[in-house]
Amino acid sequence: ELELHPPHYPWAHKGFLSSLDHASIRRGYEVYRQVCAACHSMEQLAYRHLVDVAYTEEEMKAIASEAQIEDGPDDDGNMFTRPGKLSDSFPKPYPNEQAARAANAGAYPPDLSLITSARHGGEALVVRRLDNGCKDYVFSILTGYTDPPAGVEVKDDLYYNPYFPGQNIAMAPALYNEIIEYEDGTPATVSQLAKDVCTFLKWAAEPEHDDRKRMGMKAMTILGFLTFASYYYKRHKWSVLK
């Protein structure tokens, strides 16, 4: 079975010293929260993680408080729900895998915490399909839905997507133009939505991305200076002995 190989897209953070686009992370979280979170968990993320990354603490508290989080047991041994707090993990859409499969024609919507990351062991399925460029793959899946070519059958309850192995995917097209309205007024086209959610997922899987590049810059600067200084020192010391 051959699937289309996703192209390499020119992500803003690809450069040697380029940081992630934080306005895009913020928009991408809007997409995740309003679209993907209906079916996909992100178990490794908590609301507080986005503070100072894409939101202020006040903004994030307000967003968290819109969620109803199951808590308990209370003093009487009962479970209860309460508004979310910064320390809460993102809520899961389904209580367990069986419930998730029952709602999705038997298929399991994978947790998206590490979906764009090959490095961290990642979501096994996706990573096995692609050794690198997992953002390119997710972007391609999200934007790649199309009618099947003439004569190609699509199985019941599945959708045609040339980037998905087997071309029959259980995820219905999740993105449409203007499916959400961005707070910053950016036109919410399918490709914009997909780009932003992939940038958000990239940040989620690799939150140390910017620090890593900043440390790299510092290390190069200091090493460069030391190289120059030791060269000068050596010339200076040896100048009398020539």
Ligand code: HEM
């Ligand atoms: C699978 C991303 C929205 C249901 C997937 C996969 C990714 C993904 C990366 C894995 C594909 C693979 O295994 O290679 C997203 C993103 C979404 C989104 C970024 C939001 C923009 C949704 C929604 C639903 C859904 C709203 C439910 C209505 C599923 C299901 C699968 C899946 C059932 C498993 C597909 C299969 O194995 O055939 N999604 N998804 N997704 N998603 Fe989504």
